[in-house]
Amino acid sequence: MRESHRIAFNVNGRRRSLDVAAHHTLLDVIRDDLELTGTKECCLVGECGACTVIVDGRVVDACLVLAVEADGAEITTVEGLAVDGDLAALQAAFLDTGAVQCGFCTPGQLIAAHALLAENPHPTIAEIQEGLAGNLCRCGCYGQITEAVRAVAGEIAP
Amino acid sequence: MRPFVYARPATLPEAVALLAAHGPDARILAGGTDLIIRLRDGSLAPAVVVDLKRIPELRAAIGEIGGRVTISAGTVMTDIAADSLVRRHFPALAEAAAVVGSVQIRNRATLAGNVCNASPAADTAPALLVYDAGIVAEGPGGSRHIRVDDFFVRSGVTTLARGELVRAIVLPLPTRRMGAVHVRRTRRRGHDLASVTLCCAVDDAGVTRIAYGSVGPRPVLRIDESGLLADPGASDAAKGALLEAMFAAASPSPRSMRASPEYRLAMLRVLGKRALATAIERLAKGE
Amino acid sequence: MSGPLRVAPVGCSPRRVGGHDRVTGFQRYAADIHLADELQARLVTIPVARARIISVDTRAARQVPGVRLVMTAADLPQPVPRFGPQFQDRPVLAVGEVKYHGEPVAAVAADSKDAAEEAARLVRVEYEELPAVFTLAAALDPAAPLVQDAALRPGDPLAGTNVLREHRVGWGDVDAATADLVVEHAYTFPIVTQFAIEPHVFMAAPDADGIAVWSSIQHPYWLQKILAGLLDLPLAKVRVLAPDPGGAFGGKQHTKYEPLVAFMARRAERPVRLVLTLEESFQAVRRAAAEVRVRTGFRTDGRLSFQDIEADYLIGAYADIADRVVGKGSYVGAGPYVTPDVRIVARSVLSHTLPSTAFRGFGNPQVNWAVESNLDEGARALGIDRLEIRLRNLAHRGDRFIPFDTPADGAWEQAVRRAAELIGWGSPLPPGRGRGIAVGIKSGPTTGLSYATVRLLADGSAVVYAGTSDMGQGARTVFAQIVSTELGVPLDWVAVVMGDTAVVSYDQQTSASRSTVLMGNAVLRACREIQAGLGAMAARLNGLDASAVIVEHGVVRLPGRELPIIDVLTPGLGPLGGELIGNGEMRKDAEPDHPLGGSAAFFEFNCTAIEAAVDEETGDVTIVRHVTVSDVGKAINPLQVRMQDEGAAIQGLGHTLMEHYVFDEAGRIRNLGAIDYRIPTSMDLPLEMQSDIIENEDGPGPYGSKGMSEGALLCVAPAVAAAVRDATGAVIRDLPLTPERVWRALRERTAR
DSSP states (O other), X not given: OOOEEEEEEXXXXXXXXXXEETTOBHHHIIXXXXXXXXXXXXXXXXXXXXXXXXXXXEEEEGGGSBGGGGTTOEEEOGGXXXXXXXXXXXXXXHHHHTOOSSXXXXXXXXXXXXXXXXXXXXXXXXXXXXXXXXXXXXXXXXXXXXXXXXXXXXXXXX | OOOOEEEOOSSHHHHHHHHHHHGGGEEEESSOTTHHHHHHHTSOOOSEEEEOTTOGGGSSOEEEETTEEXXXXXXXXXXXXXXXXXXXXXXXXXXXXXXXXXXXXXXXXXXXXXXXXXXXXXXXXXXHHHXXXXXXXXXXXXXXXXXXXXXXXXXXXXSOOTTOEEEEEEEEOOSSOXXXXXXXXXXXXXXXXXXXXXXEEEETTSOEEEEEESSSSSOEEEEEOSSTTTOTTSOHHHHHHHHHHHGGGOOOOTTOSSSOHHHHHHHHHHHHHHHHHHHHHHHHHTO | XXXXXOBOOTTSOOOOXXXXXXXXXXXXXXXXXXOTTOEEEEEEOXXXXXXXXXXXXXXXXXXXXXXXXEEEGGGSOSSOOEEOSSSSOEESSOOSEEOSTTOOSEEEEESSHHHHHHHHHHOEEEEEEOOOOOSHHHHHSTTSOOSSOGGXXXXXXXXXXXXXXXXXXXXSOTTTOOOSEEEEEEEEEOOOOOOOSSOOEEEEEEETTEEEEEEXXXXXXXXXXXXXXXXXXXXXXXXXXXXXXXXXXXXXXXXXXXXXXXXXXXXXXXXXXXXXXXXXXXXXXXXXXXEEEEEEEEOTTSOEEEEEEEEEEEOOSSOTTHHXXXXXXXXXXXXXXXXXXEEEEXXXXXXXXXXXXXXXXXXXXXXXXXXXXXXXXXXHHHTXXXXXXXXXXXXXTTOOSSXXXXXXXXXXXXXXXXXXXXXXXXSOOOTTEEEEEXXXXXXXXXXXXEEEEEEEEXXXXXXXXXXXXXXXXXXXXXXXXXXXXXXXXXGGGEEEEOSBTTTSOOBOOSOTTOTTTHHHHHHHHHHHHHHHHHHHHHHHHHTOOGGGOEEETTEEEEXXXXXXXXXXXXXXXXXXXXXXXXXXXXXXOOOXXXXXXXXXXXXXXXXXXXXXXXXXXXXXXXXXXXXXXXXXXXXXSHHHHHHXXXXXXXXXXXXXXXXXXXXXXXXXXXXXXXXXXXXXXXXXXXXXXXXXXXOOSOSSSGGGOOXXXXXXXXXXXXXXXXXXXXXXXXXXXBSOOOHHHHHHHXXXXXXX
């Protein structure tokens, strides 16, 4: 009873078309089929945010989306943030403020922060903390991540 | 996750027919934030997963017609929390929607899914009870309206019949001025399941409505029409006895690991008192 | 910030080496690596804490299309091999009896994850549930079932009990000691888990005469040794590849399922890949719970006269490194104080719970919680300020506060005074607010052995080989900065190679905050060799005696002039090019007569001060300000130091305020997974976090550095509890300080 569905979506601006099993999540397909391993797998219950991607302009936990649901969607993963090999401002700010330690949560944090700034270019500290609360960082870089987002928002000097 | 058949009906009748045919072997997929967790942990293993998101009538929409605000089944928490109609008329529902999970969860989780799971801890349930919301169910026999207070049975169980799905949630526009608030208790400040969730509204006729969840098998609504609770001048002591009576229906499970019954009951009282004060204050300020 | 081609000397904070790949998603963690023809493995477990395995029926599982192997203990060499860093007690798969919730009974390997999952579900384990002990009281009951077969502990007088070992250390005579005030209380610390965001990953690939194993491990060389023993292979034929772990915190130090995947790969003759779920990671690693009873004797002036400490640690069914955690963690239990008489008795108590292992702080936070809290009790009873009582007792540089160990190696009072100043100690607070202050100390590595190789290539770029694991602490950056400083190489021109035992020389381990000191010194020594080579080159090129040339800080000094290194290197190497190679070794030998097998290479010292607000009705604790000050000797990279300290502080807030395992009545973990095991999010932070460092360049590491990164976690709990007490009068001796627990304590206070 293995159902397969033909789906097509744009990932980081590139058209991808593939067969997916009905019970495979968007995370499974991004990591295993598309081999975009920047999106991370951790809790698989939508708590940690390591698998955060943007689907049609909104952040979601890719572990809680069936791949087949994403048919026709516009998807951005961490690999899509840098432009022509140049780090996006947010990526650079993460490095400069010290928002990256082990780095495993970083892709999800960056995607969540990217979406937050797209919606709210000048967030308050509380808005940043609320907006990124779905992304756990066990190294405890929260303060530095907030600093990075504020730097990109122009609230503090980078 | 075990394999299943994925169905994506294009019309409401198609969806209803699928659900009617498969009964308990079919599960509805809306936001998936509960369903996919349970598919993975094996506590659910349906033969068919019915994705409702491509049905035009269910697509995300919030609109006002004939003195009611209708929230379609596909509407996610993010949209509810941000919607100007909801924020103006049902601010406590907007507050509740804004604390369901993280941003990632709120971008997927639907209000309809939240009520259909009938979790005692569902944060939107108390607000829906307070605002006297109704559920528009679509089934093999057509459409029917269920008062939300008649909808919840116990955790995971509602009065939806085989083949029925939720098409929309409707909220009658308040006929009186109201002050309302949603409050909750969690184990941390970041997103968490509520160990007590409560909504309180007072109106300018002195009616106080308090609904609370996570302290029993289903959320509970209690209404005080005496005017005492809503009276800003009444003493805490006078209100205390009345509040006690309103909270008498709480019976938290001793099995929960999130908080003991004793603590939940104590917090229910603290939250109730604080929410009442906030609701009165908001009514006075016209918020 | 560093632009391209800049020298990044020590003391500045360039971008993290490896940072670019981490922000672009290109960093390859273990789970991101796939091997050709690999099989996907899944573990088979049963939902019990303890059971006798009656039978394992694999027939249905084998029928699943794509399944290539279903392995049970019967398929392993007999007797089933056992391993462990301290005791060889853990079987590759459960033998006869499951001893903790989550212990694998079997494992399957299949062509796809789906097939492996399906097959794992179809393995039928028939078992008889047995009574389990999963609390200290139950495990220490004389009638308790024995967790470990006494036959595994020949000649051990404790073999008939669940006490694996008892550690006794002390000085003076506590029984004869007198005091003006004696304060005695018991404190508990719960089971908490590391919760690295990267779950554990294990892969093995056989080849003709050896094996390659990939693991998200901190100690690849220790793993190599264990695998060589289990597989009867020479070290040279066991290659361990250890990609940078995605967070480890001690939980990834020691061998877990690598032997299992190695045996599976050999049997299947294909690579086998096992990626644990977070739930399985929770069942693989955790910190030991503890109950600590402290009797503290004081003079009326607040001076300590004795400390009598009994600490029982609840370790798991197999020892892992837990007993070392108990021994070493309790060893400095009396704190950084000069105490005339001290007795510390610590016991490792086996139980039917998952094995506890290293976790940032390594056994110290449990005792520190008790000892520092008890010190506050004494101060209150004597009417002495809580800051003052610490300053009165604190060891000063050179004091032999532990008579048979390294003397106090820092101006610790500076850290305490700085923390007090930053928190505004003594200034008035609004009602409902309180302050707490506590100090923490941890013994650094007691032995160590690190080799480093540095190659200065013909174009002036450099490659460093260091067997440290960079799990977020930033070891790559520190080593690159040392090379940049010593050899004048721009930071972007330094490559740091780690994580492959076939390529990189031996390093004992990445633990105990050792790498900057031990590997850092090895890298520095390798640089010194290259500098000597450059000096010889410069002397030869200029017809000088080698003694007339000095090479330091990236330049070559000749009489009357100074040259960049490249200006010596290029002509010195000549037209064939080539390179200069430097090797460095840093060794800290064992001291057999020392209670820990060696004295501390350094002490990690931290002072934490907290201002907290408490909601009297709900028990909510808000950390208004969190000040953490560490004595680091010298910050080679100040930003990384800050990140480590603040990160450790937040991790400490986790076990202080919310983290703990909840067991059901049968010993199963109820809050298994991220939904009900809560850790701090970005919304659970102190309203204000301030970290500072003391730098006196008085450490044994390069440029006077000391190890750091655990210190800021050690004493968070007592500082927070003290602030809660200061704010409300509520006394709490059990962690975590959940709102419910604080609420109960507030009610008890009112009742008194």
